Amino acid sequence: MNYFANPVTVSTGKHVMPTHSIHCxxxxxxxxxxxxxxxxxxxxxxxxxQLEHLEGITATLVGQGQTFEGFGSKYAAVYPxxxxxxxxxxxxxxxxxxxxxxxxxxxxxxxxxSVQEFRDAxxxxxxxxPSAIVxxxxxxxxxxxxxxxxLGGYFNADGSRNKRxxxxxxxxxxxxxxxxxxxxxxxxKTLALERTDSDSDDIYLxxxxxxxxAKNLMRVFSSASIAKYEDDQAVLTDFxxxxxxxxxxDYGQTxxxxxxxxxxxxxxxxxxxxxxxTDNERLVHSKTGTSPLxxxxxxxxxxxxxxxxxxxxxxPVSTTSRRRLARTYSNYKSSGKGKGGSSxGSSxGxxSxGxxSxGSSxGSSxGxxx
Numbered sequence: 001m002n003y004f005a006n007p008v009t010v011s012t013g014k015h016v017m018p019t020h021s022i023h024c025x026x027x028x029x030x031x032x033x034x035x036x037x038x039x040x041x042x043x044x045x046x047x048x049x050q051l052e053h054l055e056g057i058t059a060t061l062v063g064q065g066q067t068f069e070g071f072g073s074k075y076a077a078v079y080p081x082x083x084x085x086x087x088x089x090x091x092x093x094x095x096x097x098x099x100x101x102x103x104x105x106x107x108x109x110x111x112x113x114s115v116q117e118f119r120d121a122x123x124x125x126x127x128x129x130p131s132a133i134v135x136x137x138x139x140x141x142x143x144x145x146x147x148x149x150x151l152g153g154y155f156n157a158d159g160s161r162n163k164r165x166x167x168x169x170x171x172x173x174x175x176x177x178x179x180x181x182x183x184x185x186x187x188x189k190t191l192a193l194e195r196t197d198s199d200s201d202d203i204y205l206x207x208x209x210x211x212x213x214a215k216n217l218m219r220v221f222s223s224a225s226i227a228k229y230e231d232d233q234a235v236l237t238d239f240x241x242x243x244x245x246x247x248x249x250d251y252g253q254t255x256x257x258x259x260x261x262x263x264x265x266x267x268x269x270x271x272x273x274x275x276x277x278t279d280n281e282r283l284v285h286s287k288t289g290t291s292p293l294x295x296x297x298x299x300x301x302x303x304x305x306x307x308x309x310x311x312x313x314x315x316p317v318s319t320t321s322r323r324r325l326a327r328t329y330s331n332y333k334s335s336g337k338g339k340g341g342s343s344x345g346s347s348x349g350x351x352s353x354g355x356x357s358x359g360s361s362x363g364s365s366x367g368x369x370x
Contacts, residue, residue: 029115030089030214031059032081034074035096038064044096046315051101055112061096070167070229071207075221087215090122092294095208098305100295102257104281105313114282118293121254122211129245133212133220135236136256136296137202137249141188143168145234147180151187154238159223165230173231187241192251200251201287202258205240207233208296209256220246250292253285257292259304271304275311283308 031051035044044061051059063077078093085091103114125134145168156162166173185204192203212220223246224239226232240247250256259272273283273295282291297305306316 028056028058028089029092029118030085031057031092031094032062032078033059033094033096033099034063034077035061036063036066036068036073042096043098047094047096047099047101050103050105050314053105053111054101054103054115056115070227071232072226072230072235073228075226075232076228079218079221082214082218082221085214087213089214090119090211091214091217092209092211093217094294095296098297098302099209100283100297100305100309100312100314102283102291102293102295103312107281110282114291114293117291118255121292125248125250125254129248131216131219132246132248133210133216134248134250134255135240136206136209136258136294137200137251137253138204138206138258138298139201139260140299141185141204142181142237143231143233144175145173145231146184146237147176148173149234149238151183152238152241154235155242159242161225164227165234167229168231168234184237188237191240191244192249195248196251201260202251202253203249205233205237205247205249206258206296206298207236208258208298209294211255216246253288253290253292255292255294257283257285257290257295259295259297259308271308273308283312 033044033047035042037044039045048059048061051057060081062081063074066073066077074093074095082091103110122134126132145165148166149163154161154163154165188203188205192200210217220236220239220243223243224235226235236247240249257273272286274286275281276284283295284291295308297308309316
């Protein structure tokens, strides 16, 4: 997709610079954080501050001041940044409002180790598919947009787009029934069994965090042709159905972690992650025992998110006045609880229903979390 040709600026922390000033290192990791709010007190700005404590990582805010037109807006925002990087630069694309860096702010003990572990885990996941990108995995299925289309319905056999996704959470794109989600659940369960011999609960794609080389991310985004108003998570899930070699999920929660309220509902007092002892100051997954560098709390599960932030010495999201998570639990079917669950988008927007090849947006100005 030819997203744009207009010049853009790069905002890193409090500084704004022309794009020609970007320094791209093949040894470092670039992190692009999507956030449309230009204020300096956003969770995304705090995420940049967290990443500044890590060796070998450059963090950049992308999309500030732009109008949020739907869940697919972030791909239009990041594409020109990717196009200016060296093709083999390793790039993380992160939502901005509900993501933590799993590195205690009061300690430098894990700064280099966390980044090296991230690289090692990424290389292990992609060793048999070097052209793939890695996307985070969660335990909830599915975004409501997927209940409005049949498995494989967004693409034609030749790779071109057949239908467009509706925007999960909008009135016309609410949960359409458990039976509509069953084919998607079966597909992702089958794929997970083929790719891992572990009993993983986190087998469903969550688009809030992903990583790949600049060239691989650009290829996937261009091929998927995600319109700004579409539900990106729905489209990428169907893209994975047609191209399982191009998207791999982090089933083991080794580089990306997703909270889910203990092991199921969003009313639990517990979190999926915790700090187990003073010997390990990083967050640890309660089932896998892993400490991924990025921890995501999708669906507005901010009680857990803020508790974990406090343990890492990070300011809680819930006290940030600019936070606005417009997606609701009705975007997902919660495990065993009918409607309800987590969300993977930034906030509401988009007026195009599934099946239309084009559409306008409701023009919400917020964006940045999944």
